[in-house]
Amino acid sequence: MSYPLKHSTLPEPLHKKKPTRARFIMLTLLFFGTAINYLDRTNMAVAASAIQDDLGLDAAMLGLILSAFGWTYAFMQIPGGWLIDRFGPRLVYGVSLILFSLFTLFQGFAKNFGTLFGLRLGLGFSESPAFPANSRVVAAWFPQRERALATGVYTAGEYVGLAVATPFLFWLLSSFGWQSIFLVTGVIGILFAAVWFAFYREPKDSKYVNEEELAYIRDGGGLADQVPERQKITWSKARHLFKYRQFWGIYIGQFAVTSTLYFFLTWFPSYLVQEKGITLLKAGFVGSVPYIAAGIGVLVGGYWSDWMVKKGVSVSKARKTPVILGLLGACTIIAANYTTSIGLVIAVMSFAFFAQGMSAITWTLVSDIAPKELVGLAGGVFNLAGNLSAIVTPIVIGMIVSQTGSFNGAIVFVGVVALIGALTYIFVVGEVKRIEIEE
Template identity: 60%
Template structure:
C-alpha cells in the first residue's frame, strides 16, 4: 500500500534522526536522575556528620520537589516561549552548577536552599522530554520513545549507584556532588550544539518528516514560538481525562520518590546492611525498574500495532504497573534480605512499567499546549516528591520503623489504579472549545 509521503513524490528511504535525538534525551535523563538521587546515597553519612534526624532528612529530601513542583507551570511557559534546545541547555547547566555547590553546604538551611535551587532548575526537563518526543515521533512509536528516555533514569542509577557508594566510602559525601555536577555542566554544552527541532535539523529528510507528521507527531509545528493564555492553562484542568492522568502520575511518582530518597537508608538502617553491600544490592531494584520501563513501552506500542485502542494500549501497562507497586507492603512480612530485595524489585519494576503514563500527555494534550501540559502533569505528579519523603520521615521518626511507610506507598499506588480505571476514560487528543 502506498504511503502518503510516497504518493507525494518524497524519497522512499527516510532518515532515522529521531533516534539520535532520543539518544540525547536518554543521556540527559540519566544525568537528571543521578543528580536527583545522589543525596540519597550521601544521606546516611550526611545525617551522621551534620546531626540530622529522620524527620529533618525527610524535609531535606523533599526540598527538591517543593521548587520542582512549583516551577512546573512556569517551566512549561518558558519551554513554549523559547523551545526545547535553549530550555534544556539552561536547565541542565544551572541544576548541575547548583549540584556542585551542594558539596559546600554544612547546615540544614544552606542545604535546603541549594536543593530548592536544583529543583527549580530541573523543572523544565521532563516537559521538554515530552515535547521532544511529541515533535520527533509518531503515535505508534511514542510509548517506545518514552520508555527509552525513561530507561535513562534507571540505567544511570543501576550502574552508577555502586560507583557513588565507592566515592562515598573512599572520599566522602561532598565529592559525590562535585563529580555529578561537573558531568552535567559539560553535557549541557553538547546538548546545545547537537539538538534541533525537526524543521530546523538539516540531517532529517522529507520522508522522515512526513512519517512523523502523518503519524500524529508535531514535526514542523514543534519549533514555533507560542504565547500562552490563561484560557489555555484553565483548559488543562477542565477535562476529566487529564485529571485522572495527573492522579495516576502522583501515585506512580510516590513509589519512585521512595526509591530516590529513602531506599538506601532503608537498607542500611532498617535491614542493617553495610554501606558498600547496600550499594551493590540496591542495583537490583533499579534494573527491575529498567526492565519495567522497557516492557511497558514495547507492550503499549505492540498492542497499538495489533489493533488495540489507544486507551487500552496506554492504560493496561499503567494499571498493571501500579498493581505491582502495591506489593511493596509485603516487605513488612519478609524476613530474609533476599526476599526484601525481590519484593522491592517487583515494586520498582511496576513503577517503571507505569512510567509510560508520560506518553499519555503527548497523546491527550491540546496540540498547542503540549509543553505546558507536561508542566502541569509533572507539577501534580511531583507533589508526591514533597509529600512522600516528609510522610516517611515522620513515620520513621514516630515509630522507629519503616512498616507504616510501606503501607503508605501501597495505598497511594492503589489510588492510582482506581484513577486509571474509573476516571481517565477514553484517551484521545483533546480539542479545546474556546470562545473569543
C-alpha cells in the same frame, strides 16, 4: 531503432529515499539527559546517612532536606512548561542543565542544614523544565505508534543511570566522603549541556532529518514542523488543561506513580542501611538491582503499549493497561514488611519497582491527550501533580520513621497510594484522545 533505458540514467526523484532516523539521535540525548537529571536528584539519597551523621540530623530533619527538591520542582512545573512552549526545548533545557548541575556541584561545599536545604530548593527550581521538555520533544519527533516506546526509552534513563551509578556513588562515598558525590555528578551535567546544545534541534531545523522522515513523523500523528518554536499562551487556552476528566485522572494517577518512585529516590538506601543493617558498599550493589528491574519495566511497558497500538488495539486500552497493572504490581512492596531475608527484600523491591517502571509510560498520555499548542504546559501541570509526591513522600516517611523507629508504616503508605492510582486509572481516566482547542 530504440535503445533500453539504463537504470543509472533514471532521474533522481524516481529513486525513493529512505527516511532518516534522526529522531533516535534526539531520543539518545533525552536518555542521557534524564539519567543525569536523576543522578543529581538522587545522589542525596546515597549520601543521606553520612550527611545525617556528619551534620547531626534526625530522621525528620533529613526528610525535610530530601523533600526540599520537591517543593520548588513541583511548583515550577507550570512555569517550566510555559517556558518550553514559549522558547522551545533546546534553549530552556540547555540552560536548565547548566543551572541544576551547578546547584549539584555546590552541595559538595555545604556545611549545615540551611545551606543544603537552600541548594536542594535551587536544584528543584532549575530541573523543573526537564520532563515537560522530554514530552515536547517526543511529541514533535515521534509518530503516535512509536511514542510509548520512546517515552519508555528516555524514562529508562532514570533507572539505568541509577543502576549503573549507584555502586560507583557508594564507592565515592566510602572512599572520598559524601562531598565527592556532588562534585562528580555536577561536573558530568555541565559537560553534557555542551553536547545538548551541539546536537539538539527541532525537526524542521535539524540537519540530520530528511523530508521522508518528516513526512513519516507528521503522517503518524507527530507534530514535526506543525508547532512553531514559540507559542503565545493565554488563560483561555490553558484552562483546557483543567476542564476534562482525562486530565484530572492522569494528574491524580501520576501522583501515585511517582510516590513509589520517590521512596526509591530518597529513602531506599537509608532503608537498606538502617532497617536491614546492610553495609554501605553492599547497599550500593544490592540496591542497584531494583533500579535495573525498573529500567526493564519501563521498556516492557513502552514496547507492550506501542505493540498493542500497532495491532489495532484502541489507544485508550493500549496506554492504560500497562499503567494499571504496573500500579497494582507496585502495591506488592508491602510484602517486604513480612520478611527479614535480604534476598527476599531485594526480590520484593525489585518486582515492585519493575511494576512502577511499567506504569511510568504515563508521559505518553500527555503527548496523546494535550492540545498540540499546549504540550509543554500540559506536561508542566502533569508533572506538578506527580511531583507533589516529591514533597509529601519524603516528609511522611521521615515522620513515620521518626515516630515509630521503623520503616514498616512507610512501606504501607507507599503501597496504599499505588492502589489509589490504579483505581483512578480504572474509574476516572476516560477515552485517550487529543483534545482540540476551538479558535
